[in-house]
Amino acid sequence: MEGDDRREKGHLSDRRFDSLGSVLDPRLLSSIPFEFMSVVQAATLEHSLSGVDVLAQAKTGTGKTLAFLLPCVQRISTMLPLVSRSPSDISVLILSPTRELALQIEKEAVVLLRGFQGAIGVQHCVGGTNMETEKRALRSSRADILVATPGRLIDHLQNSGLAPQLRNVRALVLDEADRMLDMGFRRELQTILAALPSRQERPRQSLLFSATIPQGIRDVADLDENHVFVNTLRPEEQNTHQHVPQDFIIVPHTQTFAATLCILLESLSQDPKTTKPILFFSTARSTAIFFVLLETLQKQLSGVHSANLQRLSPAWQALQTVPVFELHSRKSQSQRVRATQAFTKSQTAILCSSDVTARGVDFPGVTSVIQVGLPSSGEQYIHRLGRTARAGAAGSGVLILTPYERFFLRKKEVAGLPLRERKLVFTEDDLLPEADSAIRKALMTVSDKEKSQAYQAALGYYKSSLKDLGWSPAQLVDEMNDWARQALLFQEGASGPAPPLLAKTVGKMGLKGTPGLNVVKQLPSWADDGAGDSPNDRGDVYQHLSTVRQRGSPYGRGAKVVANGRGGGAGRGARDSVVRATQSSS
Incomplete structure (x- = not known):
């Protein structure tokens, strides 16, 4: 169960679960797989089991799921004679911001319900699954506890006739409530509240768990004015972003x-056996491309003769075998579940992720958080950083920005953080040009279709930040066109047309008539039918790395390699101008 295994010793209290023997159903008590309560459980259970509303501030990974499931199951157990006559009624509604967290909650509920032998049932309604399957299950099987994401629940309310099943809800739980607000679910939460019977008509308990307490959070759960507020964050947890070592790099x-x-x-060269970073990217498409690049590099390295492999640095040798996973909205639910479980269990691994894991899912042992590109907000930067240095463990953060994204460092949520600028300086093995060579070689194996999709996603993402960037729409298009050609090597970096976009797509983006766009009436076959998605020619990264080593660094042995500035490309100077060599003494 989340947060209660022995790795979370820093969050365990000295209170035992058997001390609740007088207030918990014996079947429920016998299903709790732990002896001692966590701090958040010890602080909230007395209140929540008494029936009062509770607002709890607690970190993910500290046992909060069990803290709200226990009182919910106990409440249902006291209603069993009534519940058995209304098998389709939902007694407890639990809302979660993400599919991963919702399924995690459901899994823990199943453990607690095993002593009731089917008398109490739990189901989920989440995006990425078949609505008709969920609809049939909700009508044919018990759903005393329903765990749902807001958007999917709204779908069922509007299209599946679910509202009557909510007429007897006796408990409402909002987990990661602040994240639901961050993700823009305020309107959905209000719609869901409106679908529930009034508290005067049908008394219910509200339990709200959140890592932060932003303004208006009490309203979204319809908390009673006499609710209890419990803060279980330790001082260092309340300010993780203030004490975790953080660097930023401008490239x-x-x-x-x-x-x-x-x-x-x-990171791999320092400790290949325990390195476990999460890499956050701005869009799902960029996440997928970098995952493909790592996967390609691993395949190429696996084909290298062992004698030749030994000539590479320990870091490259470690990269060959470290597990790599991807998590983003473009993956199916089953794929996301498998990746989440595998990364959680791994002692060393790399996770490429969009913001679906920025909060809500607890991964043990994350050694660092690497944020690639502009975060959506200062608050999101902080939440991502919170995936590391958990439960008193060590961790670090690195933020990689381009020169035009540097404005992010001046945002009020970020300006006061201990972010230190770091140069990409490798005097030992000339790692930067070596990495650049490997990446460019691997990019040749990524289809232009995938690159076009990443380009479209980037256009939409940066369009929302034009004011901060100081760009006109035309400048946005110019920068993203150059990024597609020179960073993604679209059509091998040629100076020809930008990736194609349908006119309706351009219209939805609000970029109609902007010069520089390649607007087409119909996408070419390679961009529309999946052609080129699985190229056979994966190249030979080892040969490429060997060439770099044999000819020596183009910047001279022992040179200090510093990445900064705008970068070159077609029409902007030679590619090598993006890396400036200075004397070792500089």
């Missing part, structure tokens, strides 16, 4: 992927 956008690979290799 031209042509070298963002190379810089990311450099940081990974550096």
Whole structure:
């Protein structure tokens, strides 16, 4: 169960669960797989079991799921004669911001319900699954506890006739409530509340668990004015972003992927057996591309003769075998569940992720958080950083920005953080040009379709930050076109047309009439039918690395390699100008 295994010793209290023997159903008590309560459980259970509303501030990974499931199951157990006559009624509604967290909650509920032998049932309604299957299950099987994401629940309320099954809800739980607000679910939460019977008509308990308490959070759960507020955060947890070592690196956008690979290799060279970073990217498409690059590098390295492999640095050798996973909205639910479980269990691994894991899912042992590109907000930067240095463990953060993204460092949530600028300087093995060479070689195996999709996603993402960037729409298009050609090597970096976009897509983006766009009436076959998605020619990264080593660094042995500036490309100077060599004494 989340937060209660022995790795969370820093969050265990000295209170035992058997001390609740007088208030918990024996079947429920016997199903609790732990002896001692966590701090958040000890602080909240007395209140929540008494029936009062509770607002609890607690970190993910500290046992909060069990803290709200126990009182909910206990409440249902006292209603069993009534519940058995209304098998389709939902007694407890639990809302979660993400599919992963919802399924995690459901899994823990199943453990607690095993002593009731089917008398109490739990189901989920989450995006990425078949609505008709969920609809049939909700009508044919017990759903005393329903765990749902807001968007999917709204779908069922509007299209599946679910509302009557909510007429007897006796408990409402909002887990990671602040994240639901961050993700723009306020309107959905209000719609869901409106679908529930009034508290005067049908008294119910509200339990709200959140890592932070932003303004208006009490309203979304309809908390009673006499609710109890419990804060279980330790001082160091309330300010994780103030004490975790954090660096930022400014590189031209042509070298963002190379810089990311450099940081990974550096981490692997320090401790290949326990390195466990999460890499956050701005869009799902960029996440997928970097995952493909790592996967390609691993395949190429696995084909290298063992004698030749030994000539590579320990970091490259470690990269060959470290597990790599991807998590983003473009993956199916089953794929996301498998990746989540595998990364959780791994002692050393790399996770490429969009913001679906920025909060809500607890991964043990994350050694660092690497944020690649512009975060959506200062608050999101902080939440991502919170995936490391958990439960008193060590951790670190690296933020990789381009020169035009540097404005992010001036945001009020970020300006006061202990972020230190760091140069990509590797005097030992000239790692930056080596990584750049490997990335560019691997990019040749990524289809232009995938690159076009990443380009479209980037256009939409940066369009929302035009004011901060100081760009006009035309400048946005110019920068993203250059990024597609020179960073993604779209059509091998040629200076021809930008990736194609349908006119309706351009219209939805609000970029109609913007010069520089390649607007087409119909996408070419390679961008529309999946052609080129699985190229056979994966190249030979070892040969490429060997060439770099044999000819020596183009910057001279012992030179200090510093990445900064805008970067070059077609029409902007030679590619090598993106890396400036200075004398070792500089």
